[in-house]
Amino acid sequence: MSEILFFAPYDLQLIPGWFWGGLVCILGLCIGSFLNVVIYRVPHEMSVAWPGSHCPQCEKPIAGYDNIPVLSYLLLGGKCRNCKNPISLIYPTIELLTGLLFLGAFLRFGLGFPPAETWGQLWREGNFVLIPNLVFIAAIIALFFIDYFERILPDVITLPGMVLALLLRAFSFNLVGIDVQTLGWVLGWNNVAWLVNPRVASLVNAVAGLALGAGSLWLIGIGYFRLRRFRLETVADLGEFLCERCVxxxxxxxxxxxxxxxxxxxxxxxxxxxxxxxxxxxxxxxxxxxxxxxxxxxxxxxxxxxxxxxxxxxxxxxxxxxxxxxxxxxxxxxxxxxxxxxxxEGMGLGDVKMMLFVGAFLGWELTLFTLVVSSLLGGLVAVWRVVREGRQALQTSVPYGVMLGAAALLALFYGEQLIERYVQFMIRLQGNVPQ
Ligand SMILES: [Zn+2]
Incomplete structure (x- = not known):
């Protein structure tokens, strides 16, 4: 009878960690393969399910054995089996990136199945961390590359993402970014009874993150477009402005x-x-x-x-x-x-909607972290481009969703530690000031 019980949750701990790690990494490679489809098709409002994958050059459907993440690319030498045209390196790169980030999340957060766990206990303790984080990572990778290639952040990802983030927050309240005490302190809610319930606190944190993230970007966006003026010298400039720069x-x-x-x-x-x-x-x-x-x-x-x-x-x-x-x-x-x-005068609201999703998932503290880090990244990229391309580079915009995505992933993995180090550094700095 013992073999029937093998898959009971309390026996999952008997399976060694490297096995789970490998499984999560392979899952990441496969999800990365799906993300390639999402990144390619969603901006063009095509179905992600139909038709199946086909070569973008010769349109021939790709057989299952030629669609194995990363491996097929290596075996085919980076060329289509049918037409021998090169396959873009971006496909295996996204697959590998997703696999590595999934493995990183496993190493960082563990499986999320504590010993002797039952499903009831999972619900009561809200200890269901890895899968929500994997969902978040996958969505951020899709948004990152769609914004990089197409300069849009599709509503079909960001808005359901926000709803899903709120649901995940309600279900799993041990996600990153939960700091009920600081939240209560900031809002002046000391010893508020309902905030003691971790599930409620998790949701309050999510709503605070969503409001902070989307609200501040919305306000900054208004100011940014008012300040950013383009000099028009020829009629062609006006055409270019209206056709290419206008959201x-x-x-x-x-x-x-x-x-x-x-x-x-x-x-x-x-x-x-x-x-x-x-x-x-x-x-x-x-x-x-x-x-x-x-x-x-x-x-x-x-x-x-x-x-x-x-x-x-x-x-x-x-x-x-x-x-x-x-x-x-x-x-x-x-x-x-x-x-x-x-x-x-107005602005595209893609970044704002992305922060509805990111803010709800990360909570208010890590949302603040994401906003600060993404603007620092944006500044660094701008400086780097000016050094490389000259002042002309400032005339074209850098997709901000890319910076937000990178910062959100940093927040997920290391945000809490970095904030704590920063706070301790500031306290030490203040302690050293002579009275
Ligand atoms: Zn082909």
């Missing part, structure tokens, strides 16, 4: 020099996401002639403009504008206006 759903503010005063004209940023690269190139050309197809219909109908070049006077001069055009009526553009700068 769909934003308002664009054009700074206009009119006779001897500066005024602002607000136009709607376009949603150009459905256009292909060729169409965008074509559109830019047409805009230089007086308006893109989408814009011609709305903003710039019949408007002709010419570039003024020469030092501080440079800009786009509106040469001719029909009196009944929307540009004249609605946007109050006038002939002789010189458009000199453009900036976005």
């Amino acid at each position: 769909p759903g934003t308002t664009v503010r054009l700074r206009v020099r009119r006779k001897d005063r500066i005024t602002s004209v607000y136009v709607e940023g376009g949603d150009f996401s459905e256009f292909t690269a060729e169409e965008l190139a074509e559109m830019k050309f047409q805009l230089a002639e007086g308006g893109s197809p989408a814009l011609r219909k709305t903003v710039l109908t019949g408007v002709t403009a010419e570039d003024i070049t020469g030092g501080s006077q440079s800009g786009i001069c509106i040469a001719e504008i029909p009196k009944d055009s929307i540009a004249a009526e609605h946007y109050q553009l006038q002939a002789g206006d010189v458009i000199t700068h453009a900036n976005m």
Whole structure:
């Protein structure tokens, strides 16, 4: 009878750690293989389930034996079995990264099955740490690479992620970032009875993290877009700004020099996401002639403009504008206006929604850590790019979701220790100040 009991939870501890570690790592490799599909298809609103994997070059379906994470790439020498075109190195890299991070999470958090554990005990003690953390790691990897390649953070990951994070917090209240005492102290809730319940405390912590993370990014975002102005020197610059820099759903503010005063004209940023690269190139050309197809219909109908070049006077001069055009009526553009700068007023809310998810999972302290570290990372990357590419590099944006993702993973693994070291360092520093 003893072999029937072998898989009873209290016997799981008999299985050696290296076996579990290997299993979690292999699970990571397979999840990484699935994440490749997610990263490739979700931004284009394709199904992740159908059709099966196929070669992006020759479209031939990939057989199961050629779809083994990392191993198939090595065995095939990095080439498609059918068409012999090279397979991107990014696929095995994401698989390996996921496998290693899963293994790291196992080494860091353990299996989460204490000895003599039963499912009832798991619920009561909230000791169910590894699997929620693996789910979090997988979602962050997907968001990191989608933002890096496509510059968007899809709602279909961030919003269900937030709901899932709240559920996981309610179920497993021994996740990282739980510090009920500090939370109570910050909020002035000393000895509040219901905060003593760890499950409630975990959820309160999640909501606090979500509000702190998303709220602060939302506020910073408003300021950032107000400050970040782009200098427009040619009509093509305006086309590029509207086509490439504008996040769909934003308002664009054009700074206009009119006779001897500066005024602002607000136009709607376009949603150009459905256009292909060729169409965008074509559109830019047409805009230089007086308006893109989408814009011609709305903003710039019949408007002709010419570039003024020469030092501080440079800009786009509106040469001719029909009196009944929307540009004249609605946007109050006038002939002789010189458009000199453009900036976005609204913002894409992708980062904010990502922090709803990250904040809910990490709790308020590690959310603060994530915000600070991600902005430091952003600064470092900006400096590195300026050194490499010159000041021009500052004109193009760095996807912030990438920084947030990296910082969130650091927070998950080492956030608590790093915060504690920092606090102790500050206390020692204060102790050394002569009274
Ligand atoms: Zn192929």
